[in-house]
Amino acid sequence: MPKRYVLFTSLSYAYSIFRPLQKAIKQRGDEVAWFLEEGCPDLLDDDEKRLHTIKDVIEYDPLAIFACGNLIYHFLPGIKVSVFHGYPISKRGEKSQAKDDHFAIRGWFDMYCTQGPSSTEYFKTLEQKHGYFKVYETGWCKVDPYFAPYEKQSDKPTILYATTFSKGISSAPLLLDTITALAKTRDWQWRLTFHPKIKDQELLARYRQLASEQNNVEYIDNVRLEDFQQADVMLCDSSSIILEFMLMDKPVVTLRNTNPGPHLLDVNDPQEVEGALETALTRSEALLKQVQDFANHHEAHRDGHNCERILDAVDDFYVHHRNTIKTKPANLLRKFKLRKKLGYWK
The missing domain is CATH 3.40.50 (Rossmann fold)
Known part of the structure; x- marks a missing residue:
């Protein structure tokens, strides 16, 4: 039975x-x-x-x-x-x-x-x-499913932006202007996803408006495995989604992470985000080694x-x-x- x-x-x-x-x-x-x-x-x-x-x-x-x-x-x-x-x-x-x-x-x-x-x-x-x-x-x-083979669809650098909902930790209010400026000035693709517990609907509406105005920005209601696969770098704050992304051996830039370490490219000022993203996109061997060590400590099984x-x-x-x-x-x-x-x- x-x-x-x-x-x-x-x-x-x-x-x-x-x-x-x-x-x-x-x-x-x-x-x-x-x-x-x-x-x-x-x-x-x-x-x-x-x-x-x-x-x-x-x-x-x-x-x-x-x-x-x-x-x-x-x-x-x-x-x-x-x-x-x-x-x-x-x-x-x-x-x-x-x-x-x-x-x-x-x-x-x-x-x-x-x-x-x-x-x-x-x-x-x-x-x-x-x-x-x-x-x-x-x-x-x-x-x-994260460990199955996949193909990247775009040659352009792709940034996945994700944020936690926790008040005082979420970067969403701080990075709207930065992401808007980078979407207009850099030849990068953006995918934006937000925690379902975020309460500020006016802020989310402004991010949706950005996606409607910029062809290189996509607003995602529920982040998918495809979004992890197609992104080259994640921009985040202190969400546990950071680690999910790192399981794919990819770097993460964070704004004011509450537990920064060598596995992250953490910055304190939104003006530093652009440079950190540029560094992340180089995928240095030393950084990726830190990413892998951190991910293995949290997720033991990759079969x-x-x-x-x-x-x-x-x-x-x-x-x-x-x-x-x-x-x-x-x-x-x-x-x-x-x-x-x-x-x-x-």
């Missing part, structure tokens, strides 16, 4: 994270369905199954439910599996891993599927401390089989651990608030 899985989806970035996992599930002859939280845009294709209600999920009765955020409904059936929405890069400048939101333990999950040494080592200490979840180093499901490892880990948990680990904390107040928010009391 086929196994069943549910993809618990809260924000638009989840689609690119979950689709490689969906593909691996189907290749095994198993079944998979999506559950979209209220407010999440429906970007599903016609051949992707959606469960519309909590009752639908309960009746579907999955072996496991995957989430890439920090929350999952505790009353849904199945093993609760965290696969993360990015890498732990301490974008707010945390000096301790314990303060990095990537490592927040809230008592919702049975399993964490870590990506590489930067996440596995600390999560293993958390596993020993708490005892009610298991940690498996699998690699991140989103990046399996394109992270999704298979995740599914194998679920099977291992089901057979060996689901009835042996400690019971998760009661979390009564959190559970009450969640049920109240949903209006679900069964």
Whole structure:
């Protein structure tokens, strides 16, 4: 009998994270369905199954439910599996891993599927401390397709601009004039993408206007693998998307990164961006070596089989651990608030 899985989806970035996992599930002859939280845009294709209600999920009765955020409904059936929405890069400048939101333990999950040494080592200490979840180093499901061959379509240098949403860290308000000027004066292609949590719609509208006025600028609602492949350099701030781009052995220019290092070309003033981009486009051997070392520390697996490892880990948990680990904390107040928010009391 086929196994069943549910993809618990809260924000638009989840689609690119979950689709490689969906593909691996189907290749095994198993079944998979999506559950979209209220407010999440429906970007599903016609051949992707959606469960519309909590009752639908309960009746579907999955072996496991995957989430890439920090929350999952505790009353849904199945093993609760965290696969993360990015890498732990301490974008707010945390000096301790314990303060990095990537490592927040809230008592919702049975399993964490870590990506590489930067996440596995600390999560293993958390596993020993708490005892009610298991940690498996699998690699991140989103990046399996990153390591397939591709061809660059344009001979012109292409810059992918991406930014975090965090107030005081996002470069979007600071770089509008700079990107506008460079789009008009340099023979470069631009692709612009913004985190779905950015609230400043007026600012986003100005970037959209730039894209409508300049043939060499494209505004992207949801960044795609193609955008990573076709870009030569990323311009960013402190978003975890930096590391995704570096997995393709490409340099990144940042404005006021909260954790700068030799793997980045970090600048403090928007006027320095143009020169840093020019340097990045030379792809110096020394810089690329730093990029590769940094990426390998965060993503240990580059064989394109992270999704298979995740599914194998679920099977291992089901057979060996689901009835042996400690019971998760009661979390009564959190559970009450969640049920109240949903209006679900069964």
